[in-house]
Amino acid sequence: MNITKTITETVERLVIEKTICDKCGIEIMREDWYRHDVTFMAEWGNHYPEGGWGEGLKIEHLCKECVHNAFMILRENGFTVKEYEWNW
Numbered sequence: 001m002n003i004t005k006t007i008t009e010t011v012e013r014l015v016i017e018k019t020i021c022d023k024c025g026i027e028i029m030r031e032d033w034y035r036h037d038v039t040f041m042a043e044w045g046n047h048y049p050e051g052g053w054g055e056g057l058k059i060e061h062l063c064k065e066c067v068h069n070a071f072m073i074l075r076e077n078g079f080t081v082k083e084y085e086w087n088w
C-alpha cells in the first residue's frame with residue numbers, strides 16, 4: 001500500500017513578459033483580442049522527407065509603425081508591396 005501526502009511545488013516557467021520593437025524599442029502592446037503578427041522572412045535550402053538544411057533572413061519583432069516604414073522603404077525602392085484587409 002502506498003501512503004500518499006499532498007505537497008506544494010514551486011514551478012518556474014519562462015514566459016513572455018513584454019515584446020519590444022527591434023527597431024525603435026517601444027513596447028508592442030498585446031491585448032487579448034488584438035492581433036499583431038509580423039512574418040517578414042525568407043528561407044532557402046533543401047527539404048527532404050528525412051530532413052533538410054538551409055538559411056534565411058527574418059525580422060520578428062516590429063511595432064506597427066516600423067512595419068509600415070519597412071514596407072514603404074521597400075516600395076520606394078521598386079519592390080511590389082500589396083496592401084490587403086482581412087475579415088472573418
Ligand SMILES: [Zn+2]
Binds near residue numbers: 023063
Ligand atoms: Zn518600432
